[in-house]
Structure formats: C-alpha cells, structure tokens
Amino acid sequence: MQQTIQEVRQENERAMIARIESALTRGADDYFRKNEFVRIPTVPHVVGITGACENIDTLFKVNYFGQNGYLTQTGQLALELQIPELKRVCCEIHSFRAEQEADGRHLTEFPLVEFEFGYEGEGLPQLLDHIEGTVKAMMKSALKEELTLRKLGANPERIKHMLKEPFARIEYRNAVKLLQELGFEVEFGDDLKHNHEQAVVKATGKPTFIMKYPEKIKFFNMRRDRNDEEVVQSADLILPVSGESVGSAVREENPELLMEKLLNSNMYRLHIARGGTIEDFKWYLDAVKANPVPHAGCGIGLSRVTQCVLGREDIRKSTAYPMNCQTSLNNI
Secondary structure: OOOOHHHHHHHHHHHHHHHHHHHHHHHHHHHHHHOOOEEOOOOOOEEOHHHOOOOHHHOOEEEEOOEEEEEOOOOHHHHHOOHHHHOEEEEEEEEEOOOOOOOOOOOOEEEEEEEEEEOOOOHHHHHHHHHHHHHHHHHHHHHOOHHHHHHOOOOHHHHHHHHHOOOEEEEHHHHHHHHHHOOOOOOOOOOOOHHHHHHHHHHHOOOEEEEOOEHHHOOOOEOEOOOOOOEEOEEEEEEOOOEEEEEEEEEOOOHHHHHHHHHOOHHHHHHHHOOOOHHHHHHHHHHHHHOOOOEEEEEEEHHHHHHHHHOOOOHHHHOOOOOOOOOOOOOO
8 A cells, every 4th residue: 555645754753763762872872881881781671570660550460481570660670780790780671661641741661771880979969970971972962963853843952052051950858849939739748740840940941850859759779868867869850841851869778778668668568468578579688688789870761861852742752663552563
C-alpha cells in the first residue's frame, strides 16, 4: 500500500528524533569516558522486587521459570554491587513502568542512563556536579545536530542559554516556602507535582536541582541527612518543559540504619502485604554490610531530556518509539 504524505512525514520526524536521541546518549558516553566510569552492559532486565524505584504498583510482573520476576525500573542496586572494586560505574537500561495514564508526561518504557560512584567527603555536592556535567554534555552533543533541531522546531539558542550558567540548587523546604509565596497549596511532606516543579524552574530561570526531600516519600536506601533527620540526601533535576528528568541520591551506607529505613518504608509494607518477605532484600542488605562504602548515583530519563531539548510539551512527540498503555504492539 502506498504511503500517504502524512505517514512519510511521521517517519521522517521519527528518524530526526532518533538522531537527537543518539546525540544525547553520545554526550553521556563522552562524559563517562572522560571521568573514568566503567560501563556495565549486562545489568539484568528481569529482577526481583529490588528492581523497583519506589512505587511497586508500577512494576510489570513476569514468570521467570517459576519465579516471580519483574521488568526492571532501575539498574541502581546492580551498579552499587560493583562500586567496591570499580569505584565508578554506569549503564543504560530500558526502565519499565506500568503507568495507567496515557498523557503527555508518562511512558511505560524509556531509556534510563544511570551511574553510581564511591566518594570521599560530602557526597551530595559531588553527585550534583556529576549530574550537571552529564546533562550538559548531552545537550552540547545535541547542539552538534543543529540543523535537525531546527527542522524539529527546536531553538538551539534556548539550549545554549541553559548551558551558560550553573544549574540552580534549592532545598525542598525552601522550594515549599517559595511555592507557598507563589500561592500554591503545598506543605512539607507533599510529593511535588509537575506544575509545582515548573513554577520553581520559572522562578529560578534555569534548570534546577530540588534537594533533600522528606524521607517518607523517597526510596528506602537514600541516605538520611545527619543534620536534618526528616530528610534524605536526594535531589531531582527539574528541566524546563519536561520537569523531573533526573532522580538521584546519596545511598545509605550504614547497614543498621539501612535495615531500619527499609522496615519503615511504604514500599516494604506493600511488599509484605502482597506476600513478600525480608528475604527478597537479603542479597542487597548483605552486600552493604560486607562493603559499607559511601556512594551515590542517579538515573537520567533520556526521553525527558529529549523533551526539554526539543521544547515539546508532549513526551510522546519527543520519543522515536513512544510506549504507553494505549500502544498497539502490532503497530510500532
């Protein structure tokens, strides 16, 4: 059947988006090589419960030869195992999320660029420096495809502007105060929504790290801040248009505190209610106990970075192969 003009245009746009995605991942690779990160290409894609980021309701369940398995959402814990020997490690996986929304912000599958590293001194500033360095390297690489960017309706000058200055950094408590001053009804302990995040970015005028979220709303292995025990040493990078594009944290290296945090987490309560046990986390708890190395890391959502670079409100228009709950597997 002869293709329509519209179908040809869609194919051409898909190819151009793929070119930008390729440039972005090349930029991340360049940063990792320059900073001596070891790429781990064999991070598993079928895992146990520890492959969840936070919300186990969004896990895709699979039968792995009679075992309960899940399509992974993060390679974080697998990377952490390598830190005692390799010091700095990275990977790129496909993160699977059983998101029920079919909108401009949610995908059920997307590339996730991840890294973990051991540190000395204060971990959070080093973590933010590495994230900013990686994301800026990705954007600089995308700028080499200026003609493609312009064909896609993107403004290269806007991208260059984001690269000129350091990204802003604001603690969650101060972000809540700022939002309250702007008229938003938000309190300490709330999980910030997309409109909240974009209001913060608009106020700072640049990509912004929101740091030190409340412990109760974050993943169990994020390091509790020793000076403010209500929060963890975490940070989300909020980009213009696309919003939360990087989730990151210093990891808890104290085995006893890690166990306490796990047992008190909402993730663990849900897991137990569904028939899970503490044994499902034993391999990770044992690994931290054997090697309590201070370390930190993050996951960078490629599609969100692409969305920011292209300046498109709909993430489905910023991905070569957008997957959501309405995608037909016979029409990709």
